[in-house]
Amino acid sequence: MENNVKYTFKDFASDQEVRWCPGCDDYVVLRAMQKALPDMGLKKEDVVFISGIGCSSRFPYYMDSYGFHSIHGRAPGIATGVKLANPNLSVWVMTGDGDATAIGGNHFIHLLRRNLDINIVLFNNEIYGLTKGQFSPTSLVGQKTKSSPYGNTQSPFIIGELALGAKARFFARIPGNEPKTLTDAFIQAESFKGTSLIEVLQNCVIFNDGCFTKYTDKDLRDDAQLVVEHGKPMIFGKNKDKGIVLNGLKLEVVTIGEGGITESSILVHNAEEQDPTLHQMLIRLEYPLVTGVIRKVSEETFEDREQQLTNKIKSISKVTSVDDLFFAGETYDVK
Amino acid sequence: MISNEDNNNQHFARENHKIDTAVIRFVGDSGDGMQLTGTQFSDTAALFGNDVATFPNYPSEIRAPQGSLYGVSGFQVQFGSVEVTTPGDELDLLVAMNPAALKTNLFALKPGGTIIVDTDAFNKKNLEKAKYENNPLEDDSLNNYRVIKADISALTKESLKDLGLDTKSIARSKNMFTLGMVYFMYNRSLEHSESFLNKKFKNKPLIAEANIKAIRTGFYYAETLELMSSTYIVEPAKMEAGTYRVVMGNDATAWGFMAAAEKAGLELFLGSYPITPATDILHELVKHRHFGIKTFQAEDEIAGIASAIGASFAGSLAITTTSGPGLALKGEAIGLAMIAELPLVIVDVQRGGPSTGLPTKTEQSDLLQAMYGRNGESPVIIIAASTPANCFEYAFEASRLALEHMTPVILLTDGFIANGSAPWKIKSVKDLPEIKHRIVPNGTTEYLAYVRDEERLVRDWAIPGTPGLEHRIGGLEKDKVSGCVNQGPENHEYMCNIRAEKVKRVQEFIPKIEVEFAQEGDLLVIGWGGTFGNIHASVKEMNDLGYKVGHAQFNYINPLPKNTGELFSKYKKVVVCELNLGQLVKMFRSEFKGVEFLQYNKVQGLPFTKSELTNHFKGLI
Numbered sequence: 014m015e016n017n018v019k020y021t022f023k024d025f026a027s028d029q030e031v032r033w034c035p036g037c038d039d040y041v042v043l044r045a046m047q048k049a050l051p052d053m054g055l056k057k058e059d060v061v062f063i064s065g066i067g068c069s070s071r072f073p074y075y076m077d078s079y080g081f082h083s084i085h086g087r088a089p090g091i092a093t094g095v096k097l098a099n100p101n102l103s104v105w106v107m108t109g110d111g112d113a114t115a116i117g118g119n120h121f122i123h124l125l126r127r128n129l130d131i132n133i134v135l136f137n138n139e140i141y142g143l144t145k146g147q148f149s150p151t152s153l154v155g156q157k158t159k160s161s162p163y164g165n166t167q168s169p170f171i172i173g174e175l176a177l178g179a180k181a182r183f184f185a186r187i188p189g190n191e192p193k194t195l196t197d198a199f200i201q202a203e204s205f206k207g208t209s210l211i212e213v214l215q216n217c218v219i220f221n222d223g224c225f226t227k228y229t230d231k232d233l234r235d236d237a238q239l240v241v242e243h244g245k246p247m248i249f250g251k252n253k254d255k256g257i258v259l260n261g262l263k264l265e266v267v268t269i270g271e272g273g274i275t276e277s278s279i280l281v282h283n284a285e286e287q288d289p290t291l292h293q294m295l296i297r298l299e300y301p302l303v304t305g306v307i308r309k310v311s312e313e314t315f316e317d318r319e320q321q322l323t324n325k326i327k328s329i330s331k332v333t334s335v336d337d338l339f340f341a342g343e344t345y346d347v348k
Numbered sequence: 349m350i351s352n353e354d355n356n357n358q359h360f361a362r363e364n365h366k367i368d369t370a371v372i373r374f375v376g377d378s379g380d381g382m383q384l385t386g387t388q389f390s391d392t393a394a395l396f397g398n399d400v401a402t403f404p405n406y407p408s409e410i411r412a413p414q415g416s417l418y419g420v421s422g423f424q425v426q427f428g429s430v431e432v433t434t435p436g437d438e439l440d441l442l443v444a445m446n447p448a449a450l451k452t453n454l455f456a457l458k459p460g461g462t463i464i465v466d467t468d469a470f471n472k473k474n475l476e477k478a479k480y481e482n483n484p485l486e487d488d489s490l491n492n493y494r495v496i497k498a499d500i501s502a503l504t505k506e507s508l509k510d511l512g513l514d515t516k517s518i519a520r521s522k523n524m525f526t527l528g529m530v531y532f533m534y535n536r537s538l539e540h541s542e543s544f545l546n547k548k549f550k551n552k553p554l555i556a557e558a559n560i561k562a563i564r565t566g567f568y569y570a571e572t573l574e575l576m577s578s579t580y581i582v583e584p585a586k587m588e589a590g591t592y593r594v595v596m597g598n599d600a601t602a603w604g605f606m607a608a609a610e611k612a613g614l615e616l617f618l619g620s621y622p623i624t625p626a627t628d629i630l631h632e633l634v635k636h637r638h639f640g641i642k643t644f645q646a647e648d649e650i651a652g653i654a655s656a657i658g659a660s661f662a663g664s665l666a667i668t669t670t671s672g673p674g675l676a677l678k679g680e681a682i683g684l685a686m687i688a689e690l691p692l693v694i695v696d697v698q699r700g701g702p703s704t705g706l707p708t709k710t711e712q713s714d715l716l717q718a719m720y721g722r723n724g725e726s727p728v729i730i731i732a733a734s735t736p737a738n739c740f741e742y743a744f745e746a747s748r749l750a751l752e753h754m755t756p757v758i759l760l761t762d763g764f765i766a767n768g769s770a771p772w773k774i775k776s777v778k779d780l781p782e783i784k785h786r787i788v789p790n791g792t793t794e795y796l797a798y799v800r801d802e803e804r805l806v807r808d809w810a811i812p813g814t815p816g817l818e819h820r821i822g823g824l825e826k827d828k829v830s831g832c833v834n835q836g837p838e839n840h841e842y843m844c845n846i847r848a849e850k851v852k853r854v855q856e857f858i859p860k861i862e863v864e865f866a867q868e869g870d871l872l873v874i875g876w877g878g879t880f881g882n883i884h885a886s887v888k889e890m891n892d893l894g895y896k897v898g899h900a901q902f903n904y905i906n907p908l909p910k911n912t913g914e915l916f917s918k919y920k921k922v923v924v925c926e927l928n929l930g931q932l933v934k935m936f937r938s939e940f941k942g943v944e945f946l947q948y949n950k951v952q953g954l955p956f957t958k959s960e961l962t963n964h965f966k967g968l969i
Contacts, residue, residue, distance in 0.1 A: 027820070029832060058815045063658070073820050074833065079812040081661055082822025083654070084684050090619075090651035094658025094666070095812065097642055098617055102662070102812050120654070123647040323637050330638035335610045338636070339603065339774045343540075344593045345395050 022047040024057060027077040038189030038215040039068060039136065043075055045195035046134075050078075052196075053203045055103050062105045063092045065112040068143050069136035069215075072107040086117025089124035089133075096129050100316045103203060106133040110151040111141050114170050118150075122179035125208050127315040132202045132209045136189070137172055138217040139224050146220035158220070172212045173296035173307060177289045183209035184292070185306040188229045188238070189216055194304075201306060207314055214304075228302045241295065241305040243284040246276060249301055256280070257298075264294050266301070284309040364535070366581045369428030371436030372530065374523075375453050376445030378421040379411045381523035385443075386423025387769070388527055392540045393427035394594045394771050397584025400427045401736075401881060402769045403435035403955070408624070408708045415469075415477040417448045429583040433735075433881035435768065437957040441533070443526055445469060445500075447478035462494045464529060466522065468501035496575045500525055500566075507565040508558050517555060521562040528566025534580050538563055590773040597736035597766040598625070601695060601759075602632035604743025606639060607775070609665045611744075612751055612783040617664040618643045619655030621674065624707045625763040626697035629669045649677040653694065657681060660690040661821075663787060663811035665747055669695040672714045673704065675758075676721065682756050683722040684823045686847070689798070689807050691750035691785070695743070698762040700953040709953025710764035712877055713928040718758045719906060719935070725844045727851040729753065730906040732760040732877035737772035739765060742903060744780060751785040753854055754806045760905075762927075764955045765878040790814055797821060797831030804857075805850040854907050861900055861909040868918035869896025870969045875925045876902040876932050879956055883925055886961035895969055902932070908939070916943045921968055923948055925956065 025047040033039045050060065060078040064070035066085035073080030079102075083091050088106045096104045106124070113121045113135050124131065140158060141147040147160035151172065155164040173184050183205045185198045195213065202209035214225045228237045239249040239257065247257040254269045256279035267274045284306050286292070295303040332338050372389065374382045383404055394400045403424040412419025426436035438458040444450035446469040457463065470485055484490055485497060504522040511518075524545075531538060542560050549556035570576050595603070609616035620630045620643070634643045642664070646652040653668040660666035670678060675696045685692045698714045700706025718730050729749050733742035739761055746759040786809040788795060795810050795817040810817035819831060827834035828842055863872070865887050875883040880901045887899040900915060902908070916922050923946040924933040933947045948964050950956060 056815070058813055058818060061662075061812045073822070076820075078818050080818075080820035080822075081658075081688075082820065082824060083657070084680055084823050087650060087654040087681065087684075090646065090654025091658035091661070093644065093646075093651070094617065094619055094655035094660070095662045096658075097644055097655070098615065098659035098662035098664045098666075099811075099813060119647055120651050123651065319642070323640070326637045332636075332638060335603070335606045335639065335777050338606075339593075339776070340591065342593070343391065343395070344591050344774065345397070346591050347397065347587045347589055 018056070020051040020057060022051060025050045025077050027075055029074045031075050032071065033068060034219050036218040037068070038213070039072070041189055041192050042134070042136065042195060042213055042215070043072065045192045046076070046199055048192070049196040049199035049203075052200055053103070055203070059101060060103045060105070061095055062107055063088045063095065064107040065117055066143070067109040067112045067141075069107055069109040070112060086112055086115070086120060088112070089117060089120035092131050093124060093127070093129060096131055097316060097319065100130070100320065104131045106131060108133060108135050110135065110137045110139060110149045110172070114150045114172065114175065122175070125176055125179040125181045125210065128180070128182060128207045128312055129315045130206050130208070132199070132211070134199075134211050134213060135172060136213050136215040138215045138221055139169075140217050140221035142217050142220055171296060174293060176210050177293055177296065177308065181210050181308065182207045182310045182312055183306070184212070184296075184308045185210070186212045186214065186296075186304045188225065188234070188304060189213045190229050198306065201309075205309060207312060237301050239298070239301040239303045241282040241284070241303055241307060243282055243306065243309065246279040246281050248276070248279055264298055286310070362576070363578045364581060365578055366583070368430050368582070369426055369432060369436070370440045370534065370580060370582055371424065371426045371438065372441045372443065373422055373424040373439050373453060373456065374443045374526070375420055375422040375449035376523070377412070377414050377449075378407055378409060378419050379414070380421070380445050381520065382421050382423050382445070385523045385527050386425055388541045388544065389530060390425045390427070390769060391544075391594050392531070392536050393425070393582075394592070395540050396536065397587075398427040398429065398582055399432035399585040399587060400425060400594065400769070400771060401432050401435045403764065404767045406708055415446055415448055415474040417452055417478060420449050420452050422449075422453060427582060429585050431585065433884045434958055437959045441530070443530065445522070445526070447474045447480055447484070450484065451478045451480065457493060459492050460494070462496060463490065464496045464498065464526065466500035466526070467497045468499050496573070498529065498569065498573070503565065503569060504562055507561060511554060511558055511561070513554060513558055517558060521558050524559045524562035525566035525569075528563040529570040531563070532567045532570035532579065533576060534582065538567060587771070588773060592771045592773050594769050595737055595740070595772040596628070596769045597733070597739040597761055598628035598697065599632050600737055600739035600772060601733070601743045601761060601766070602629045604740040605633070605665070605667055605693070605747060606636060606641065607740070607777050607780060608744045608747030608783060609641070610639070610777050611780055612665055612747070612785050614663065614665040614751075614785060616641045616667070617656060617659035618667045618669065619646055619652040619659065620644070620669045621646050621649045621652040623649070623671045623674050625699055625766050626669045626671045626674075626695065628766070629695060629697070649674040650681060653678040653681040656692055657685050657688075657690060660685070660692050661688075661812070663809070665751065666691070667693045667695065669697070671697050671699045671707075672701045672717065675714060675717055679722045682728065682758075683724060683726045685756045686722070686726050686728055687823055687825070688821045689754045689847075690756075691754055691809070692756040693743075693746045693750050693759055694756060695759045695761065697766045698760060700951070706953040708763065710762045710878065710955060711927050711951060711953060712762060712879070713931065713951065714760065715876075715905070715928065715931040716934070718760060725848065727848050727906065729755060729757040729851055729854055730760065731757065731904050732902070733765060734877055734880035734901055734903055736765050736768045736770045740772065740775065748781065748783045749854060749857075751783055752806070752857070753804060753850065754786055754809060755851060760877055762878040785809065787811060788814060788817060792817065795819065796829050798826060798828055800846070805846055805853055852907050855910045858904050858907075858909060860911045861902060861904075861915065863898040863900045863915060865891045866896040866898045869898065870920050871895070871897045871965060872915060872919035872922045873897060873899045873925060873965065874902065874922065874932070875899070876905060879925060879927060882956040882958050882961060885958040886965065889958065889962050890965055895965070897965060905932070913940055916940065921946060923965070923968060925949075925961065927951065927955070
């Protein structure tokens with residue numbers, strides 16, 4: 014996978030005309046990926062994008078790499094086969110909230126559980142876009158959509174909570190309007206060995222416009238987002254004066270300089286903590302919304318375990334060809 | 349108790365008969381070890397040189413309540429000094445380990461046939477469970493048979509009492525005692541089973557010793573038993589020279605794929621989800637990791653095929669295995685592999701349907717699902733194996749067709765041949781046909797994903813990792829040259845036509861159908877897949893009786909062999925026999941206008957019997 018050729022983002026842009034709606038965050042994600050890839054040290058021919066169905070799943074067509082636009086919800090299964098067949102490849106699953114957590118929910122959780130070295134980019138826009146505006150498993154209660162004109166009555170998943178429940182080792186939540194942050198997260202995900210999940214908070218300009226504005230608007234985001242970084246205190250706010258402390262079993266927002274709170278009172282983010290409890294609490298926090306790489310915990314990958322087992326069996330096996338097997342054991346001759 | 353030095357068969361006259369074939373069925377509770385007992389007997393017969401066919405028939409419950417009628421598990425074997433293609437219709441010997449086993453299987457025994465029973469199991473409780481009002485061993489209901497009553501449980505217990513084993517292990521050895529009796533009855537050596545037991549219980553020498561002692565004791569007991577007035581000799585069969593082994597259909601299927609991968613120089617990948625009766629293919633392939641075979645037990649049927657499609661995209665010989673309900677779940681993904689034009693083999697080991705149906709029983713009712721069970725115009729190659737041994741050839745052939753024609757291939761087998769076993773003349777990989785896959789070599793600079801060769805209409809296979817050939821494929825309709833998305837009306841029609849023509853053209857690369865027995869005459873009998881053995885045996889019998897009957901068994905179903913349409917006019921009547929309500933016949937009727945196809949169907953979860961077919965054919969002539 015090591016590479017000496019220096020690529021630019023243009024090397025990863027295919028000749029296909031991009032057909033997302035004007036103003037869609039998907040353009041930002043696409044460009045961020047094309048910019049990230051030259052910095053990953055990969056050979057272009059080793060990169061594979063696999064998708065299911067939905068707006069985001071058109072992504073592979075726009076990348077000049079190997080790509081497979083498959084069927085609804087099944088990209089994790091296909092990606093698993095690609096990675097097991099050739100572990101040298103850099104495999105990316107491009108998916109959405111419907112594709113990954115509704116029709117493909119089972120495959121999504123099992124991919125996370127098995128921990129193959131695959132990167133998942135989940136475009137969460139809390140709506141079905143390609144089928145023109147039905148509620149998804151991440152739509153909010155009360156949300157009015159084409160299939161819930163009087164308000165959604167189904168409770169939503171929180172993507173990170175679901176993912177950590179399925180044993181996700183790497184989870185990042187990144188706003189869809191921040192190209193640089195996305196590029197950095199993609200590079201981190203690629204360098205992490207194991208399944209990485211990046212949830213992109215992606216605005217759908219047509220069917221769910223403004224769904225994340227209260228967190229992502231330039232004027233609001235400093236107070237509304239806590240951007241976590243491993244080893245750094247959880248400080249946020251326009252004036253960098255707000256922080257998070259643990260009060261009993263709850264996270265609490267405090268102001269530095271008030272009530273005896275100093276910078277040293279603020280929790281320091283440890284993305285590498287094995288115990289997911291605090292990561293889950295951060296994921297569930299509604300205001301500020303926690304973004305950045307929330308969890309990053311190394312564990313042996315599925316394909317490495319498979320390879321080690323194969324090497325072990327190969328080293329003790331006396332059989333080298335299929336003929337050896339067929340002609341061994343309980344055979345008899347007829348003359 | 350038994351001392352064969354004192355008691356030898358000189359005490360009474362025993363006749364030793366020479367016979368051509370014999371049919372034995374071992375039946376007992378599903379925990380009685382009848383499958384093992386039957387397998388041991390069949391393997392011993394095959395090693396001796398007999399032709400052999402077996403039929404395990406067991407319930408879907410793993411350990412049904414003891415003594416119950418629905419918990420009866422059976423294993424039938426026919427072995428002979430002549431060609432044997434079926435497990436046999438009528439039994440010569442029924443071994444019944446309890447009243448329920450006797451009650452549910454007596455109908456299959458020939459008049460005058462032999463029954464071996466474990467009299468200890470015919471107690472009040474078991475008789476009640478089997479719904480017997482009187483003990484059949486004590487009334488005259490078995491007068492038409494020769495009944496060998498042996499206190500098998502008690503004798504086993506007595507003979508093993510000094511080994512220091514627990515009661516349960518002792519009780520479980522009674523199947524081996526019984527096997528010993530049957531070995532004596534058919535003049536068989538104990539050698540194979542003894543070495544098998546030593547191997548199987550390598551780490552439990554006491555259990556091995558107990559089982560071996562039980563077999564020997566059973567053998568000697570039968571020798572001294574006056575009731576066993578006849579023993580039988582079945583000479584070795586005349587078979588084609590070569591090295592053989594006994595294979596089960598599912599194992600042969602797994603081996604066919606292994607041979608194909610080695611021949612093609614590709615890694616073998618199996619993505620699968622457990623389902624009866626297909627799981628044994630997974631069980632076999634997981635053992636052979638040292639060949640680089642990759643198996644993946646997925647979270648469901650869809651992930652099983654999805655992972656196989658991914659492995660195929662990445663350049664492996666990719667397989668998924670399932671049964672009818674799983675094939676239904678895989679339908680959308682088969683369509684994806686079809687439109688993407690990736691090689692893939694889907695094995696459907698058919699069982700009784702619809703829905704969950706009869707999971708452990710056989711049927712041929714997935715043919716139309718395999719043909720038409722997908723959205724859109726979605727043709728795939730369909731082939732079917734017809735014997736336990738030729739599951740090897742057709743698994744190999746399915747792989748060859750998938751790789752050389754860049755398309756999914758559905759391989760149909762069924763519970764009857766998948767679990768049945770027969771002698772297989774071992775094929776060396778070097779004697780198998782070449783497989784030329786379509787992988788584009790490194791160094792190629794130009795690649796358009798859907799450019800086709802003119803002869804086969806097949807595209808080339810550029811796999812990730814090959815520099816300069818980066819491209820995208822997918823489930824959306826694609827441009828006929830570049831493979832980029834193209835939903836134009838003319839392009840779509842062109843692509844639908846060419847995908848259909850590509851599969852149709854496989855006709856040029858498969859053998860013609862051959863008719864066995866009468867090449868013209870009164871009746872042509874058509875079958876497909878796993879019904880070969882019984883139809884063959886019946887048509888042979890018809891010809892022996894002087895009727896002019898031909899038999900054509902189809903292994904290639906989509907496309908059909910080129911000469912199929914030429915067969916029918918040579919016979920006065922044509923009958924299509926299937927274990928469904930008439931699926932191939934439906935295809936034939938739409939394909940071959942003007943031919944009157946009769947049909948003979950059975951959907952009981954059971955294979956045809958030779959005699960029912962012969963009776964039916966006689967009625968047609």
